[in-house]
Structures are given as C-alpha cells and as structure tokens.
Amino acid sequence: AQSVAQPEDQVNVAEGNPLTVKCTYSVSGNPYLFWYVQYPNRGLQFLLKYITGDNLVKGSYGFEAEFNKSQTSFHLKKPSALVSDSALYFCAVRDIKTGANNLFFGTGTRLTVIP
C-alpha cells in the first residue's frame, strides 16, 4: 500500500536561512512524487514533481527537491527562505506499479518563516 510520511507538523526558519521540509514515502513499485503548497483559504498549488531522470528537481518559487531512492525520501528545500513562503506544504505520491491514478498525500507540514 502507498503511504507518505511528513514527520514534522511544524517547521520554523528565519528569513534568509535555508529550509528543508521532509518527506518519506512507501510504494510497491517506483514512485511519482509531488510537492504542493496550500496558502490560507486557497487550494493546493503545484510546486514540483519527480517522474524520472535527474534526482534533483527544480520547481516554482525557487524550491527544489531531491529524490533519494535508497532512503525513500523526497525532501523539499530552498536555499533562502522568504516570509511569503509561510504556508502548508504537502508531499504526495503515485505508485507506478499499481497504476492507480490518485495521489496519496502526507499530513502536511506548516512552514513558518520568521522575519
């Protein structure tokens, strides 16, 4: 069965510092991995995805994520945090082996960037 774990409910980081939001996954086959961000009273906004190829993927707003197959992780990173990055971040996975089309989401990590 597919699952996604975001071990931190809350991450606080000072503005200008690097940020990391952690995600680990479990699938029976190979994964398609996604990060979404949710701002207050808004829907889920796509940030980036890993499908195949280079393990380091770059996305919107300066975010990037590194796929690590041996650690089954897909941590979201940004070199220099902005106050406007404060939001709820969701990691999600699709399992290629099952062919299931739906996304399995983690529980979300609330990022707060402190001015």
Add this chain to the structure above:
Amino acid sequence: EPEVTQTPSHQVTQMGQEVILRCVPISNHLYFYWYRQILGQKVEFLVSFYNNEISEKSEIFDDQFSVERPDGSNFTLKIRSTKLEDSAMYFCASSVRPMNTEAFFGQGTRLTVV
C-alpha cells in the same frame, strides 16, 4: 493562466440534505478528481473520472456520493444525504494525463453540515 474553479466557496447544509458541489476543470484536461480535507487532517482521495465514467474510487466514496459531467465543462460531486462527518473542504482537480503529470486543484468548497 488556466485554473480549476469551484462553486460555491462555502456551503452550509442541514444534516440529511443533498448538496451538489460544482467544478469547472481546465478545458483541455481529460482526467478529473475529487479530494476532501477534513479540518486539520490530510487530503484524501475520493474519486477519479475519465471518459464519462469513474476510473477509481476510495472506500470513502460510498453510495451517498456520485459524480457527473453533465456537459462539456462542468464536473459535479453530489452528496445525497449529508452527515455531520461530511463537513470538510472538498477539492476538485484535473490533469491532462493520469500518471506522470501534475493535477491542478481548485480553491475548494468548504462544506459545513449542521
């Protein structure tokens, strides 16, 4: 930039009543989805829809739920007899292809059952 739109943004209904949540997916997308997020919990898959039929559904999507694409642009979720536990944010999403493309989400409809 094209976007998924959902109406209404907030719906309050009495327990036992029927509600219809409406969505307009992105026009060239072929795959449509409903997800829900109970307050403070994670986003959960309900159903996916392709070629005018349900392609997958979760155990949450029981007989009280139904989906329909009544015309070429709208995609609706009907809850026949609402329960208190149906209170949640309901997100519609669409994608061009099923697996290796991202889904685009609407802003959500907050359903409150009283």
